[in-house]
Amino acid sequence: MNTKALKLAAVAATMLEDFSPTEWVPLPSLGLGIRVLVDDGQQQLVATAQTSLDRSADTGSAAEAGRIYDTMYPHAGFAWPHLRAITEVDADYFGTTASTTVTLIDPLPGAPVGDQAITDVARASSLAQALATLHSAAPETISEAGFPVEDPSRFQFQILERLDQAASTGQVPAALLQHWEEEFEKVALWRFLATPIHGAIDETSVYTDQERVLALSGIERLRVSDPAIDLAAASALIDPAAVPTFFSEYRNSRPRADEHVITRAELLAEFAVLDWLLEAVDSGDQDAIQDAGELLSSFNNVLFSKEASEPKGAPTETTVASSAPTATSSDQDSNPATDVPTEQPESDTGRTPEAESVIDEGTTEPDESAPPEDSQRP
Incomplete structure (x- = not known):
């Protein structure tokens, strides 16, 4: 069992007063750390424990950036992350060297392009x-x-x-x-x-x-x-x-x-x-x-x-x-891409998560074992 994902689901269950998830599905890391999709039967949110985030900008910046995007691009034809809750957990909880930031965001539509080039x-x-x-x-x-x-x-x-x-x-x-x-x-x-x-x-x-x-x-x-x-x-x-x-x-x-x-x-x-x-x-x-x-x-x-x-x-x-795993500025990241989907996670009730399901089409694997096909309960 992916114990770190289970721990993250447990943390996510405490972060919002009106949100008590009963199901969770591990998601690909995407270079961020541990990620799970949590579901209370009415809404789904993505919880992330940022155990491997290597970027300099902090989570507070991401929240503020989201508000700025809302102001500057009210009619944009694309979405961006909206932070719903944030907390810190002690280093020993996920076995990290420092405390870990855990966030809850609304799922994004679509899937990361991944490691094959956009050809169309x-x-x-x-x-x-x-x-x-x-x-x-x-x-x-x-x-x-x-x-x-x-x-x-x-x-x-x-x-x-x-x-x-x-x-x-x-x-x-x-x-x-x-x-x-x-x-x-x-x-x-x-x-x-x-x-x-x-x-x-x-x-x-x-x-x-x-x-x-x-x-x-x-x-x-x-x-x-x-x-x-x-x-x-x-x-x-x-x-x-x-x-x-x-x-x-x-x-x-x-x-x-x-x-x-x-x-x-x-x-x-x-x-x-x-x-x-x-x-x-x-x-x-x-x-x-x-x-x-x-x-x-x-x-x-x-x-x-x-x-x-x-x-x-x-x-x-x-x-x-x-072909080189770098970017083009002083804040470099690697730049491969794909549009090839993989299977979607399913819950133990047979219900496919509605929003973040296609995010599992990303090619980065979770931190521990590959995600099980059935969702777990925290």
């Missing part, structure tokens, strides 16, 4: 439209709430600083290094107004059905910054053949976007390989350093052996970048 035009276009909506809002509400505001020139400096760090490793081919230095030093590239961005687009934060994007999670990374950060991360979730459609739809959905946003997104997607190298160096993982170096050499060969007639931002570059 419909979902690629829907993701572009969702990001265009996010980036079109005024930034004042975010800055007034105390979320980070990143100046374009500061972001450029950070990129060039990472480039210098990577150069010192000796793992970056000279031609590729020169290519990035020349591109990122272009003054015109950084003449844009920072916008609200999601900031944590990855394979676990984009929820879809078979046709469109239904929800975005991970909203605690909300900030005002370069919209190309979101575009680069999203492009890594999309099959190379559908990337031009994604960028075209974004441009059509946000005609007032700065003229260089797609160029920056393509460069940041390339840069993900270099970020992987820097993470490997920081961790001292020699195998990962060697793998990153080999991938950079391979990318160098691909980039500079292309025929002159091939477009600058061809999908080949995104293919190479998306």
Whole structure:
């Protein structure tokens, strides 16, 4: 039996006065920790014990971000997490080194895209439209709430600083290094107004059905910054053949976007390989350093052996970048994707949970054993 999931269900049963769940179903971790769907026969909620959350933003930020989303995007065609309750449990309860935050949220529609690329035009276009909506809002509400505001020139400096760090490793081919230095030093590239961005687009934060994007999670990374950060991360979730459609739809959905946003997104997607190298160096993982170096050499060969007639931002570059388990900003996450469903959990009454059932289509496994087909009772 998944004892940690059972413990989480027991905690969830005490968190709301008007909610006394009688059934629970373990859910995939999604990199967050322990997750269960709890049901009292009238409503379902998702409880999460954040035992493996490796992001810097705290849960309070997620709750505030949800309120900001409510204010800024009242007519958005996608949903986002709404925090219903939050509590802390002692470290020894889940066997962690520090106290664990437990949250209750409303289930999100759809399922995380997972570890296979989005190949269909419909979902690629829907993701572009969702990001265009996010980036079109005024930034004042975010800055007034105390979320980070990143100046374009500061972001450029950070990129060039990472480039210098990577150069010192000796793992970056000279031609590729020169290519990035020349591109990122272009003054015109950084003449844009920072916008609200999601900031944590990855394979676990984009929820879809078979046709469109239904929800975005991970909203605690909300900030005002370069919209190309979101575009680069999203492009890594999309099959190379559908990337031009994604960028075209974004441009059509946000005609007032700065003229260089797609160029920056393509460069940041390339840069993900270099970020992987820097993470490997920081961790001292020699195998990962060697793998990153080999991938950079391979990318160098691909980039500079292309025929002159091939477009600058061809999908080949995104293919190479998306093969590295990193993101495109200083808040990096890995960016694989999928739309392949798996079986839905069922309760012991034979009733399929109504909301979070499709979330089990994510490919990340729970912390302990695989979830049983029958739900348990706390």
